[in-house]
Amino acid sequence: MSKLKIFASVSAAVLLFLAGAAAFLFYHPSSPALPPNEINDASGLNHTVIGEVVSPMTEDEIRAAVKSAKEEGFKIAISGARHSMGGQSMHPDALVLDMLHYDRVLSLDVEKKLVTVQSGVTWRELQEYLNPEGLAVMVMQGPNLFTVGGSMSVNAHGWDLRNGPLASTVESFRILTADGMVRNCSRTENPELFRVVLGGYGLFGVILDATLHVTTNNAYKASVFQIDYHQLADYFLNTILPNADIDFGEADLSIDPKTLLRDVVGVAYTRASDTGRTDALQNEINVSRDRFYFDLSRRFDWGKTLRWRLQIRHEYPQPGATRTRNNIFRTPVERIRYYSPSDSDILQEYFVPPDKFVPFIDELRAVIERRHVNLLNATVRYIAPNDDAFLNYARRDYFAVVLYINVKSSLAGQSAAREMTRELIDLSVEDGGTFYLPYVLYYDKSELAAAYPKIDEFFDMKREYDPGELFMNGFYAKYGK
Numbered sequence: 001m002s003k004l005k006i007f008a009s010v011s012a013a014v015l016l017f018l019a020g021a022a023a024f025l026f027y028h029p030s031s032p033a034l035p036p037n038e039i040n041d042a043s044g045l046n047h048t049v050i051g052e053v054v055s056p057m058t059e060d061e062i063r064a065a066v067k068s069a070k071e072e073g074f075k076i077a078i079s080g081a082r083h084s085m086g087g088q089s090m091h092p093d094a095l096v097l098d099m100l101h102y103d104r105v106l107s108l109d110v111e112k113k114l115v116t117v118q119s120g121v122t123w124r125e126l127q128e129y130l131n132p133e134g135l136a137v138m139v140m141q142g143p144n145l146f147t148v149g150g151s152m153s154v155n156a157h158g159w160d161l162r163n164g165p166l167a168s169t170v171e172s173f174r175i176l177t178a179d180g181m182v183r184n185c186s187r188t189e190n191p192e193l194f195r196v197v198l199g200g201y202g203l204f205g206v207i208l209d210a211t212l213h214v215t216t217n218n219a220y221k222a223s224v225f226q227i228d229y230h231q232l233a234d235y236f237l238n239t240i241l242p243n244a245d246i247d248f249g250e251a252d253l254s255i256d257p258k259t260l261l262r263d264v265v266g267v268a269y270t271r272a273s274d275t276g277r278t279d280a281l282q283n284e285i286n287v288s289r290d291r292f293y294f295d296l297s298r299r300f301d302w303g304k305t306l307r308w309r310l311q312i313r314h315e316y317p318q319p320g321a322t323r324t325r326n327n328i329f330r331t332p333v334e335r336i337r338y339y340s341p342s343d344s345d346i347l348q349e350y351f352v353p354p355d356k357f358v359p360f361i362d363e364l365r366a367v368i369e370r371r372h373v374n375l376l377n378a379t380v381r382y383i384a385p386n387d388d389a390f391l392n393y394a395r396r397d398y399f400a401v402v403l404y405i406n407v408k409s410s411l412a413g414q415s416a417a418r419e420m421t422r423e424l425i426d427l428s429v430e431d432g433g434t435f436y437l438p439y440v441l442y443y444d445k446s447e448l449a450a451a452y453p454k455i456d457e458f459f460d461m462k463r464e465y466d467p468g469e470l471f472m473n474g475f476y477a478k479y480g481k
């Protein structure tokens with residue numbers, strides 16, 4: 001064989017090998033379409049056969065669905081964007097009220113900065129409505145794909161340092177309860193129902209519409225800080241929070257195995273204008289590239305090192321870059337969208353008091369290393385205290401440690417995830433903390449009660465407002481009895 005032919009054959013073989021390896025590494029099946037009576041949530045771990053899905057567009061349709069479910073003996077599970085991860089928005093054989101089409105903005109009072117929306121509206125839709133008015137949402141999650149009703153029902157929180165969780169920004173709402181009545185709820189009208197529905201996981205009725213405080217869509221100047229985790233709590237408490245012009249701050253902990261949870265990079269945003277800006281809303285870019293790097297970090301330790309380095313270099317805003325409030329509340333999520341029949345990416349969140357932050361992180365690192373946890377992201381936020389919600393996690397000021405973890409779907413993989421979660425819940429509770437409830441239900445009732453001492457009172461109130469247990473979901477079915 002001539003040298004040329006040998007070279008051509010070897011090159012072809014190498015190319016074929018590389019193409020095969022790339023296909024093996026980066027091909028992901030898309031999530032399978034489910035029959036109309038089967039649903040799942042964002043974890044992919046809660047495949048459930050339900051009775052039927054009803055997608056109301058009017059209040060009359062919601063009333064009719066509730067009435068007929070009651071008459072026919074069906075349970076009702078209420079679902080928003082279904083991004084909770086533990087079956088909180090579903091129940092076997094139930095009528096699932098899919099609220100996504102009940103999504104109109106009903107009114108805006110620019111003077112009072114109050115907006116009234118139907119509960120199925122997503123933050124993204126609301127941002128599109130508010131942005132031309134120079135207004136913005138006060139408190140919401142980092143990403144904007146969730147519904148207002150689903151966010152109120154978990155009492156969501158995000159980047160905002162000043163206002164605590166979402167409940168603090170709710171002026172009032174109307175709810176359709178199990179007896180077929182519509183009740184107005186606020187801090188002065190039906191205050192008990194107001195408190196229990198916020199963070200109430202859809203167990204008290206269907207939130208129809210809500211009036212929320214909104215704020216000026218200010219511009220903010222970014223500053224990036226790179227420190228050691230020992231300094232992080234002090235940096236938040238003594239540098240960021242005392243500066244009244246800084247409204248947002250968040251920090252990422254290293255996922256690089258060599259510097260795991262030790263190196264920290266964070267961003268703080270300082271108010272740069274007090275006028276309502278109408279800058280174009282920015283959408284996620286470079287999705288395929290970032291998905292590629294994210295996938296490497298999901299599969300390999302060297303991928304975690306690489307992604308952390310790239311993140312430090314390219315992810316954070318340039319010093320002095322300005323962004324509006326609406327654009328800060330648009331954390332990219334397409335890059336992490338993932339489906340696999342054998343594994344899943346899940347979120348968890350632990351709240352720890354500032355003086356326990358370092359010991360908790362040391363304990364967390366030990367758990368991750370000992371249990372070989374596939375950690376994809378670790379973010380730290382500050383949560384201001386707020387007691388508007390009855391089942392409250394923001395009982396004092398906390399640092400929230402948000403973990404994004406890849407877990408195997410097999411029985412052994414789920415059992416490992418369960419053991420890890422229970423260990424972390426115990427650690428956070430021992431440290432005077434708690435954990436966030438919209439995620440996978442790996443814990444048992446005693447752990448829930450340790451983290452939420454008022455849980456039995458909460459379930460008693462559910463039965464008081466809904467004696468026939470019409471509103472049902474995986475969370476109540478597992479812990480409510």
Ligand SMILES: Cc1cc2nc3c(=O)[nH]c(=O)nc-3n(C[C@H](O)[C@H](O)[C@H](O)COP(=O)(O)OP(=O)(O)OC[C@H]3O[C@@H](n4cnc5c(N)ncnc54)[C@H](O)[C@@H]3O)c2cc1C
Pocket residue numbers: 042077078079080081082083084085088089090099119120140141142143145146147148149150151153154155156157158200201202203205206207208333347438473
């Ligand atoms: C990628 C990702 C990022 C996230 N980031 C954050 C974050 O930054 N901060 C944070 O706090 N959380 C975060 N979460 C969690 C998220 O806030 C919750 O899962 C939230 O419930 C999602 O809203 P949803 O519309 O998907 O609600 P769903 O998951 O559909 O429902 C959640 C609960 O609300 C109830 N519900 C929904 N609509 C109504 C209604 N109209 N009336 C009464 N009850 C209702 C449901 O029954 C259910 O119990 C994140 C989740 C994911 C997957």
